[in-house]
Amino acid sequence: MKVLVTGGSASGKSEYAENLAVLLAKKNGGSGGLLYAAAMKPYGEEAAGRIERHRKQREGKGFRTVEAYTDISGQIGKYLEKQRDGKKCGFPTVLLECLPNLLANELFDTDGGMRKNEEVFESLCADLCRLEDLSDGLIVVTSDTGSDGALYPPETEAYRRLLSRLSVWFAGRADAVIEVVYGVPVCLKGSSDHF
């Protein structure tokens, strides 16, 4: 089961995605557990505060957190190998929080340069495909960044064009797509009956 969760900023999409991941993991039988793939870098006070708020919000829900700013499937793969240590074990339910951060990390160098857009798109698609293979239930959180009617510098426009392309691509593969509007889920694809 693959699900894309979208919404504006502060729309309640993260909390909804967490609860959905818990539900899916329960349905999967839970042998592989619940993984939280955290892509947000703790840059500065605001990011640190946001990370802390998310951490508190998911406390007690049973997530194991893997910080993975780039090469997300590689990092999750390594983590799982270490956990299993040769033993057989089920696949985890994975919550990727979130695509906008992952893309920013992959697209922009630390010195502000931008990698080739097409390469980044291809490599992120491949990365997400590998993540699907590693998981039993994958929930990806993305964000709507295209509805403010403003035009930005070319790097920012490239970023949001890529983010939208990735979201559209994953929505095409997903079994369900949910938009969260101020805490209320609106099912855009599939049926919310199975969760």
Place this chain on the structure above:
Amino acid sequence: MELYVGGMYQGKLEYVLSRHPELGRETVMECGDTDPAGQEGKRILNHFHLLVKRCGDEEIGALLREREWIVISDEVGSGIIPAEKEERLYRERVGRWLCSIARRSDRFERIVCGIGQRLK
């Protein structure tokens, strides 16, 4: 409580007034240019997002507890994260307030081109 959201200029207020024929325009409080104090007789909070811009959380909370409001707000969170800290905080606060109001509302609709889509 009731909540109506949508983009700007989508006919949200007209939609709400047509749904509530018992409420006249004199019951509308314009959040952009009215002080929240001394607004007896008002039932509709129009442009709620501007209230978030003008007032602190405590004042907003107190006003919302005063009576059964019908809240109308623009959606402001669907774009690139603003470069200015103040703007980022504003978007965040509007989102959090609308989540909280949606939770407490019996009716929650989104208006597009004057047409309501009931979410709750």
